[in-house]
Amino acid sequence: MxxxxxxxxxxxxxxxxxxxxxxxxxxxxxxxxxxxxxxPRLFEALLRGRGYAETPDIVSRICGICPIAYQMGAVHAIENAFGVRVEGQLRALRRLIYCGEWIESHALHVVMLHAPDFLGFADAIQMAREHGDMVRNGLALKKAGNELMRLLGGREIHPVNVKVGGFHRLPTRAELAPVAGSLERVREHAVALVRWVAGFTFPDCERDYEFVGLRHAGEYPFNEGRLVSSRGIDIDIADFDSEFEERHVAHSTALHAVVRRRGAYLVGPLARYALNFERLPAAVRALAAEAGLGPVCRNPFRSIVVRALEIVYAVDEALRLIAAYEPPDYAAVAAPPRAGSGFGCTEAPRGICWHRYDLDAEGSIVRARIVPPTSQNQPSIEADLxxxxxxxxxxxxxxxxxxxxxxxxxxxxxxxxxxxxxxxxxxxx
Amino acid sequence: MSAAARRVLVACVGNPDRGDDGVGAAVAAGLAGRLPPGADLVSCSGDLLALVDGCAGYDALVCVDAAAPAGSPGAVQRLDLASGALPPEAACTSSHGLGLAAAIGLARALQAAPRDIVVFAVEGRRFDGGAALSAAVAAAVAGVTELVAAEAVRLCGGSMEVAADA
Structure with a gap:
C-alpha cells in the first residue's frame, strides 16, 4: 500500500x-x-475565583473580532444567576453594540478573507487591485461597525464599557447621530456587497445540516431566544446539556460539540438564516430573493451571501435602534450578587456562543463554562471536508x-x- | 510641487500597554510640537485599518513601529519603501486585524498610499501585557524621535539630511 x-x-x-x-x-x-x-487558552480556569464584575472585561479578551459575543454571553448568564433582567433602552443598546460587531466581523470576512477564494486571488491585497471599489466598500463597512463598537464599547477591540446590569456609560443622542450618518452612508455599500457576492460562481454542494441557533419570538436573534434546531430541538438555553454534548477528541485541543442523539450540527449565518428567515425585514428578504436565495440555504459556499445579507440587516437594525433611542435615566440596573448558576447564549457572528457560570454568594465565580461557535462547528467542518x-x-x-x-x-x-x-x-x- | 505644499503623515504604531510595542507611543509623545507645518501626527494601536484611508491625500508617510526581537534590542532600522515592501516577516499574525505591512500593501493596491513611505523599525525585547519599555528601547526613544522629526522635515521639503541607516 x-x-x-x-x-x-x-x-x-x-x-x-x-x-x-x-x-x-x-x-x-x-x-x-x-x-x-x-x-488551550484556559479562560474558564482563569475565571475561577474572579469577581462577577471582572468577567465582561476578561472574556472580551478571548477574541479581538467578536468580543461582544463573549461579553454578552457573560453578562446575560450572570444576570440570569442574580435574577436580573435588563430591559428597555439598555436592552436595545446591547442589540445595537452587537450590530456593530456583526458589521465589522462579517465585512472583514466577506471582503478580506472569503471573497478572494471565489475570484482566484491569494489575498485581499491582490484582489484590491482589480476590485478596489468592493474592497473600499468592505473597509467602509468595517469602519462603520468599528465606530459603533467604539462609541458603545469605549473602544472597538476588547471593549470596556459593558457591565453586568447594563453599561458603565451611556451614549448621548448627539454622539449617536454621526454614527447613524456613517451607517446611512455605508448601507448602499452593504447592498452592493450582497449583489457582488451573489454573482460569484459556487461549487455544487448541498449539505444535510442540522441547523442550530437562537429563535426569538419577534426578532432576528442577537442576545435572546430559545435554542432551536431544524430537527426539532426547542429548549431553554439552560437545558443545553440535555441535547448537546462536548467531547474530547485526540486530534483537537478544542472540544467537539454534537447533538447527543444525532451528531454534527451547524451554527452560524446559514443556521440563523434558515431558522429565522421570517424574522428578517421584508427588504432583506427581498434582497435575499434577488441574490438567489430561498428561506433555507444548504450550500456552505453560499454562506458568503448570507453573511452579506446579515450585514444589511445589522445596518438597518442599528439605524432603527438609533432612531428609537431615548437615553434612560441610569446606565445599569442594580445586580446584587447571590449564589447560583446562570446561563447565557447569544448569536456571535460565527454562531451561538453559550456560557454557564456558577457563582457564590459574593458573586465570585466558582465554575465557568464557555462553548464557542467554532468548536461547535468542528464536526460539521470535518463532514463538509x-x-x-x-x-x-x-x-x-x-x-x-x-x-x-x-x-x-x-x-x-x-x-x-x-x-x-x-x-x-x-x-x- | 512646491515644498510648502507637501503633506506628511507621521504614524506611530503600537500598543503602549505591551512593553516595547509602546515605542511608537513614546516617540509620538516626543514629537508633539516638533513636526514641521504640513506634517500630521497620528497614533495607531491595534488594527491599522484606519491607516489605509487615513494616509490618502498625503505625499509621504513616516511610520514608527516595534520590530520582533533579533538580538539587538533598541536597534533602529530605517526602511525606505518608495520602491519596495516591508519584509514578509513583518506581516501581522492575525487575520482579524491589519498589520503595518498589510495596511501599506492594501493602501497601495487601492492607490491610496503616498508615494514616499519610510518606516522606522525599533527592535524590541519584551512585549508583555502591562510591561514598560525595556531599558534598551527606552534609551533609543530620543534618537528615534530625532530621526522621525528630521525625516518629516525632509519629506515636507526641508533640507535636513537623514542618514540612510541609523
Missing amino acids: TTKTIRVEYLTRVEGEGALELRIDGGRVASAQLNIFEP AAVATAVLDQSDETIRDRCERCIRNYDPCISCAAHFLKLSIHRA
Missing part, C-alpha cells in the same frame, strides 16, 4: 492555528480531521487542497476562540 501526503503548512485567511489531515484510501476519503493544536474532497477526488492534489481550504473558510472559523493555524496533509493509500 502506498500513501501519498500533501501538506499545506499554513492555511491563510483563517484565524488561529490548526491542521487538516485527509486520508484517502481505495479511492475514497477515509477520514478528514481538523487538527486544532493551539494550546469529507464531502467536498470526495466530490473532487479524481482531480489534482492541488485542487483538493484548494477546495478544502475554501471549505474551511466558509465557516469563518476562529480557531483562537475555540482553543489556531492550518496545515493540510492528504494521505492517499
Whole structure:
C-alpha cells in the first residue's frame, strides 16, 4: 500500500492555528480531521475565583473580532444567576453594540478573507487591485461597525464599557447621530456587497445540516431566544446539556460539540438564516430573493451571501435602534450578587456562543463554562471536508487542497476562540 | 510641487500597554510640537485599518513601529519603501486585524498610499501585557524621535539630511 501526503503548512485567511489531515484510501476519503493544536487558552480556569464584575472585561479578551459575543454571553448568564433582567433602552443598546460587531466581523470576512477564494486571488491585497471599489466598500463597512463598537464599547477591540446590569456609560443622542450618518452612508455599500457576492460562481454542494441557533419570538436573534434546531430541538438555553454534548477528541485541543442523539450540527449565518428567515425585514428578504436565495440555504459556499445579507440587516437594525433611542435615566440596573448558576447564549457572528457560570454568594465565580461557535462547528467542518474532497477526488492534489481550504473558510472559523493555524496533509493509500 | 505644499503623515504604531510595542507611543509623545507645518501626527494601536484611508491625500508617510526581537534590542532600522515592501516577516499574525505591512500593501493596491513611505523599525525585547519599555528601547526613544522629526522635515521639503541607516 502506498500513501501519498500533501501538506499545506499554513492555511491563510483563517484565524488561529490548526491542521487538516485527509486520508484517502481505495479511492475514497477515509477520514478528514481538523487538527486544532493551539494550546488551550484556559479562560474558564482563569475565571475561577474572579469577581462577577471582572468577567465582561476578561472574556472580551478571548477574541479581538467578536468580543461582544463573549461579553454578552457573560453578562446575560450572570444576570440570569442574580435574577436580573435588563430591559428597555439598555436592552436595545446591547442589540445595537452587537450590530456593530456583526458589521465589522462579517465585512472583514466577506471582503478580506472569503471573497478572494471565489475570484482566484491569494489575498485581499491582490484582489484590491482589480476590485478596489468592493474592497473600499468592505473597509467602509468595517469602519462603520468599528465606530459603533467604539462609541458603545469605549473602544472597538476588547471593549470596556459593558457591565453586568447594563453599561458603565451611556451614549448621548448627539454622539449617536454621526454614527447613524456613517451607517446611512455605508448601507448602499452593504447592498452592493450582497449583489457582488451573489454573482460569484459556487461549487455544487448541498449539505444535510442540522441547523442550530437562537429563535426569538419577534426578532432576528442577537442576545435572546430559545435554542432551536431544524430537527426539532426547542429548549431553554439552560437545558443545553440535555441535547448537546462536548467531547474530547485526540486530534483537537478544542472540544467537539454534537447533538447527543444525532451528531454534527451547524451554527452560524446559514443556521440563523434558515431558522429565522421570517424574522428578517421584508427588504432583506427581498434582497435575499434577488441574490438567489430561498428561506433555507444548504450550500456552505453560499454562506458568503448570507453573511452579506446579515450585514444589511445589522445596518438597518442599528439605524432603527438609533432612531428609537431615548437615553434612560441610569446606565445599569442594580445586580446584587447571590449564589447560583446562570446561563447565557447569544448569536456571535460565527454562531451561538453559550456560557454557564456558577457563582457564590459574593458573586465570585466558582465554575465557568464557555462553548464557542467554532468548536461547535468542528464536526460539521470535518463532514463538509469529507464531502467536498470526495466530490473532487479524481482531480489534482492541488485542487483538493484548494477546495478544502475554501471549505474551511466558509465557516469563518476562529480557531483562537475555540482553543489556531492550518496545515493540510492528504494521505492517499 | 512646491515644498510648502507637501503633506506628511507621521504614524506611530503600537500598543503602549505591551512593553516595547509602546515605542511608537513614546516617540509620538516626543514629537508633539516638533513636526514641521504640513506634517500630521497620528497614533495607531491595534488594527491599522484606519491607516489605509487615513494616509490618502498625503505625499509621504513616516511610520514608527516595534520590530520582533533579533538580538539587538533598541536597534533602529530605517526602511525606505518608495520602491519596495516591508519584509514578509513583518506581516501581522492575525487575520482579524491589519498589520503595518498589510495596511501599506492594501493602501497601495487601492492607490491610496503616498508615494514616499519610510518606516522606522525599533527592535524590541519584551512585549508583555502591562510591561514598560525595556531599558534598551527606552534609551533609543530620543534618537528615534530625532530621526522621525528630521525625516518629516525632509519629506515636507526641508533640507535636513537623514542618514540612510541609523
